[in-house]
Amino acid sequence: MEIRLLGTGSGDGWPNPWCTCRSCTWARATPGAARGQTSVLVDGTLLLDTGSARRATVPLDTVRTVLFTHAHPDHADPQPLLWRQARAAREGGLPPLEIAGPPAALDLCRDWVAPDDPVTWTPLRAGDQARLASGHRVRALPARHWPQDPHVGPALLYDVDATLFAAWDTGAPLPEAEHPTYEFVLLDCNNGFLPPYPEHHNLADFAATLADLRARGAIGPHTRVVAVSLSCANPPGPELDAHLSRLGAEAPPDGTLLVSRRAG
Ligand SMILES: [Zn+2]
Ligand SMILES: [Zn+2]
Known part of the structure; x- marks a missing residue:
């Protein structure tokens, strides 16, 4: 697996x-330090959220599958779907695309694809498992992110091929779920040094969730733990790096490629 942040x-x-x-x-003064909305590209074929597309x-x-975590517009930005039309108008032909995720996220996108666009829709709810068109097997897990608001999703976290745990946006503690030992854990650390907040992790929650995932075996000695959904409530880069390092985590810059050490 290759994960492009x-x-x-x-x-x-x-x-x-x-x-x-x-x-x-600090971020404005430091080349390469700016961070866009959290989204990752897995193996070139699975786009997980579109906020930074x-x-x-x-x-x-x-990309063969766009997989959304929830319907907040920084994650389910439908505009990139429209840009496919612009490319097709110039070059002809549109490859098939699967759009997967919570029903509310799919509903945000329906007006942004043309009637003849070969798009398929895969609604997902917590507990669902699916083999996506991208070839990945995902397990949808519940998030703690405005769970009662029907316009949000309900928000989901994803186990991708029992290798990646995509865990944003969510508060702590994470809802109960079975986990394998992941190779990559990308965990919400939105709120930095802000007080506790039910819909996102601050740094204290981040540490507590990592301890819990370690206790459950979801994080092992070789798991790479990456803090995502980072806002300026976190300290400037070197201070954040030092803080995360003590927790066995890191915050590589946007554009970084994480490459699996496992075969295949
Ligand atoms: Zn959100
Ligand atoms: Zn700021």
Whole structure:
């Protein structure tokens, strides 16, 4: 498995355009430090959330499945689906595309695909397992992210091929679920040093969830733990890196490629 971190930031990005805090000032002054909305490209074929699709530095033409975590617009941004039409108008032909995720996220996208666009829809709810058109097997797990709001999803976390645990946006503790030992865990760390908040992790929650996942065996000695959904509530890069390092985690910059050490 190869995971391209297209974006590792919060909904408002880091820096937040409206903010001049110490963390945002540091991010503006540091080349390569800016973080866009969290989304990742898995094996070139599975696009997990679209918030940073417009900033992707790699082409997305090989994507066969777009998989959404929830219907917040920084995750289920439907505009990239429209851009497929623009490319087809110039070059002809549209490859098939599966759009998968919570029903509310799929509903956000329906007006953005043309009637003749070869799109298929795969609604997912917590507990569902699916073999996606991208070839990946996913297990949808419950998130703790406005669970009672029908416009959000309900929000989901994903086990992808028992290798990647995509765990954003969610508060702590994570809802009960069975887990294998993952090779990659990408965990929400939206709220940095802010007080506890039910819909996202702050750094204390992040540490507690990692301890819980370690106790359950979901994180083993070789698991790479990556903090995502990072906002400027987190400290500037070197301080965040030091803090995460003590927790056995890291926050590589947007654009980083994580490569599996397992065969296949
Ligand atoms: Zn800020
Ligand atoms: Zn959200």
